[in-house]
Amino acid sequence: MVQPNSINKTNESTIRVPFDSARHAEIAFRVLSVDLEPHRNFVQKKLSLEGDVLTVHFSADQVKNLRTAITSFFECLLLCQDTIKQFGAPTLDQNAGTQPSAHTA
Amino acid sequence: MVCALGIEGSANKIGIGIIRDGEVLANVRRTYITPPGEGFLPKETAKHHREEILGLVQASLKEAQLKPADLDVICYTKGPGMAPPLLVGAIVARTLSLLWEKPLLGVNHCVGHIEMGRHITGAQNPIVLYVSGGNTQVIAYSNQRYRIFGETIDIAVGNCLDRFARIIKLSNDPSPGYNIEQLAKKGNTYVKLPYVVKGMDVSFSGILSHIEDLADPSRRRNKRKKPQDEVDPEYSKEDLCYSLQETIFAMLVEITERAMAHCGSNEVLIVGGVGCNERLQEMMRIMCEERGGKLFATDERYCIDNGLMIAHAGAEMFRAGTRMPFEESFVTQRYRTDEVLVSWRTD
Structure with a gap:
C-alpha cells in the first residue's frame, strides 16, 4: 500500500536516447510527439531535443502509471528506431527491395 | 499520377x-x-x-x-x-x-x-454492405458522405461468427469464418434461431448466446432453468454452422434490400472480411437478381x-x-x- 509520506509526491523518470544524427533524432522526436498520454493515465510526458539526443521526461503520481507509460513509449521508440535503421540509410539502400529479410504473404 | x-x-x-x-x-x-x-x-x-x-x-x-x-x-x-x-x-x-x-x-x-471494392469491381454508386469482424454497416453515398443506413446495435457479424467458432473449437487458420463456411456446406438440418432485425438495424449478441447454449449446454448461463426440465436434442456442429449462417445472412440481405428500395439503387457491393463468404454472396445475388439488380463482390485479396x-x-x-x-x-x-x-x- 501507499506509504503516507509518499502521497502527493511526484515520481519522475528521464530517458535520454542518442541517435546517429541530429536529423534522425528530430524524426524520432516528431514521430513520438504526436501521441498524447491517455487521459486516465495521469502521466505527464514531455519530449525535447538537444542535437542528436532525444530526451523524454515522465512524471506521475503513481509508479505503476509511470511504468505503463514508459513501457508503451519504449515500444514505439524501438519501432521508430528499427524503421530508421532499415530505411534511413541515405543512398545506400535506395534499391530497398533487394534486402533479403522479407517474403510475400 | x-x-x-x-x-x-x-x-x-x-x-x-x-x-x-x-x-x-x-x-x-x-x-x-x-x-x-x-x-x-x-x-x-x-x-x-x-x-x-x-x-x-x-x-x-x-x-x-x-x-x-x-x-x-x-x-x-x-x-x-x-x-x-x-x-x-x-x-x-x-x-x-x-x-x-x-x-x-x-x-x-x-x-x-x-473505395477498394468500387475500384476492383467497377461498381459506380452501389449500396455497400460492409461486414467484418469489427463492423456491420449498410452504407449509401449521398452528397459527399458515405451515409450509414443501418448497422449492428451490438456486436459485428464477424465477431458473432468468430466467437461461435471459438465455442466449437474451430481453427482460426486461415480464418474462423472460412472454417464455419466449410462446415456449413455439410449441414442439412436447419435449427431455428432468433432473427433480430430492428428497422434498418440488426443485432447478433442474442443469437450468439442462443447458439452457444445449443452448442454447449453445460455453459448455460441461465442457471434457473433446471436441467431435467428439457432434454435438448444434440445438434451437430455442421447443422449449427449452417443454421447460423443462413439466419444472420438473411438478416443482412433483408436490410440491404430495404436500403436498395429506399435509395432506388440496383447495385450492391459487399466489402469486408465476411464479404468473401460465398454463401452470403449467393444469397445476396439471388435477392439482387429478383430485383433486376447486380451484385459486386471481391475475393479474399481485397x-x-x-x-x-x-x-x-x-x-x-x-x-x-x-x-x-x-x-x-x-x-x-x-x-x-x-x-x-x-x-x-x-x-
Whole structure:
C-alpha cells in the first residue's frame, strides 16, 4: 500500500536516447510527439531535443502509471528506431527491395 | 499520377499495398493467428505487427519494383480499430514519411474498404454492405458522405461468427469464418434461431448466446432453468454452422434490400472480411437478381483487410487535394464512416 509520506509526491523518470544524427533524432522526436498520454493515465510526458539526443521526461503520481507509460513509449521508440535503421540509410539502400529479410504473404 | 503506399493494421492483419494510378503494384499481408478457442488480444496483436511490418514494407517495394523516391504519399489506417495495433502502422508510416520526405495521410478503414471494392469491381454508386469482424454497416453515398443506413446495435457479424467458432473449437487458420463456411456446406438440418432485425438495424449478441447454449449446454448461463426440465436434442456442429449462417445472412440481405428500395439503387457491393463468404454472396445475388439488380463482390485479396485499400483510398484523397498536418497523424479507436468528407467524389 501507499506509504503516507509518499502521497502527493511526484515520481519522475528521464530517458535520454542518442541517435546517429541530429536529423534522425528530430524524426524520432516528431514521430513520438504526436501521441498524447491517455487521459486516465495521469502521466505527464514531455519530449525535447538537444542535437542528436532525444530526451523524454515522465512524471506521475503513481509508479505503476509511470511504468505503463514508459513501457508503451519504449515500444514505439524501438519501432521508430528499427524503421530508421532499415530505411534511413541515405543512398545506400535506395534499391530497398533487394534486402533479403522479407517474403510475400 | 499518384503513387501511394498504404499501411493497414487495425485488427489481426498487417498489410502493405502500393498502387499507382489505380494499377495494383504490390499487396502483401500477414495474419496473426491464435490457437483454436482463443481470440486475438490487442497487446499480442501489436507485438505480431511490430515483428512483421518492416519486412512487409521491404517486400512491397520489391514486389512493386519501386524506390521510396517513386512514391507520392504514405497512407496509414487512422481508425477505427484496436489502438495498439493501429499505432504500430502509424509509427512506421510517420517515420517513413519523414525519412523519405513524403506527405502523410490518415485513412478511415471503412472508407478504404468501400473505395477498394468500387475500384476492383467497377461498381459506380452501389449500396455497400460492409461486414467484418469489427463492423456491420449498410452504407449509401449521398452528397459527399458515405451515409450509414443501418448497422449492428451490438456486436459485428464477424465477431458473432468468430466467437461461435471459438465455442466449437474451430481453427482460426486461415480464418474462423472460412472454417464455419466449410462446415456449413455439410449441414442439412436447419435449427431455428432468433432473427433480430430492428428497422434498418440488426443485432447478433442474442443469437450468439442462443447458439452457444445449443452448442454447449453445460455453459448455460441461465442457471434457473433446471436441467431435467428439457432434454435438448444434440445438434451437430455442421447443422449449427449452417443454421447460423443462413439466419444472420438473411438478416443482412433483408436490410440491404430495404436500403436498395429506399435509395432506388440496383447495385450492391459487399466489402469486408465476411464479404468473401460465398454463401452470403449467393444469397445476396439471388435477392439482387429478383430485383433486376447486380451484385459486386471481391475475393479474399481485397475483401479481407489489406494495405492496398488504404493506399487506394489515400491516393484518391490525395488526388482531390486532401492534406493532413503531421501533428494530426494520431490514431483513433472510434472513427465513423460518415465523419469523412468524400472530397474525391463529385456525383
